[in-house]
Amino acid sequence: MSARVAGTAAAGVALALALTQDVLPGAAFYHRWQYALLLAAALAVVVASIVSALRSGSRWAALALGGALLAGLAGLASGLLGPDTASVIGTPGTVAPIPALGAAAFFGAADAAAIGRGDATIVLRRPGKPALEVAAFGHRLDGESILGLEARPAAFVEAWDEHGAHLTITQPSNASFLSPVLLFRQRQKIGEFDVPFDVFATPGRGRIFHALFFTPRDLANFPHAVADTAHPALILTVSDEAGKPLGIALAPSAKTIELGGVRVRATLGTFPALTIASAPPAWALAGGLALSALGLAGGALSARRRAGAAIQPAGT
């Protein structure tokens, strides 16, 4: 392989690795040593190729390679120095400050139907700037952060006593004590399953429920047949306030079951968390791409002129 081909290939790899952080943001791989090593190796070849190009007078080639070097260095810095992708999990209807962005995330209110549909929203507000409704991954914020949504399992829980009187749901282990929406911040490994887990209580009846969230795929993989594998379901265990076990049941989404003297209905679905991923600065990526394109175009034009100049004397 000639040095020129190696340089071009390395420049392509460096550009691609840097751009991937922007196109497919949030992957943990960008912050691993393997990614940094790959990018650093490509950049070393690019630098050597730039030196070689300058020595041979190929300024356009050096410019194109310089563009790749700029974008690649930005990608390397972002991967090595940028914070790992973070998730901000908020209860529906609440506000979470994000000091690192100088912003606050407003998590949309969500009833049982909204949890079931999984279409709740997050709005980011910053002083003096218009509100930003975050949709799928891809909102670039102030250059070096990319915002996105991560659909996390959620359950809207309702409970009644034996007379049909509504019962308060509390979450003693969560910051949002008075929310009937479980966000399953913990996970539990059970055999081959690694499932979301949460706890809620009905203090009016002195009951504590442990909830394990099973997706339709999990249910289909149960060693024994489950009646409905088209929808998610909870496995609920209930105990009294002294910890005495009172029962266990499979609670399909939106179906009312009776457990431990309490009627429980959990509507299962998703609620978004805000993900914040670091990425190379937009100016570095755009500048690198522009320089590379300029270098390639200039090189092509220069080559055409040289070819024209070489042909002309022969034809006269």
Add this chain to the structure above:
Amino acid sequence: MRQAVVIVSLALLAGGCYSGPDPAAVAAGGPATLTGAPAQSFEVVRTDGRVDSLAHHRGSVVLLNLWATWCPPCREELPALEQFSRAYAGRVVVLGVDQGESASVARDFARARGVTYPILVDLGQQYGRAYQGLGLPTTVIVGRDGHVVRGIDGAMTLAQMRDAVAPVLAKR
């Protein structure tokens, strides 16, 4: 039967994983962090059958008290709240917001205790979520401009209620 055995074994494994309250998680939120934020409002039914919300009282100083009948500190706080609502009638609107219980449960309980201020029945616990109640009772003081002035976790005495609203009432 075999399915039940599987469920029981899964649950036995799950039974041991309740970690109890997470102090770090609790410290991250709470009503005190809402000072200065716009006070969120939701329309709900009151125990007297009318529809009401915090927003209906915009322009007044509001003491919003989240409570439930099963909550012992809430029950202890009720006489002081009633006394406060009578003493500050016309200056401060007191709204009780029952969390997650049926209107009949809240109404019967409030009647038996001689509560005269309006009780909102928040079946969906929207106020509880929005005001990040760490427990019950939770009290939120809302200014005339519709912004949260203070959020207080736990039962308050009459003197503490007076102190909480004094700075807001002093503003004209």
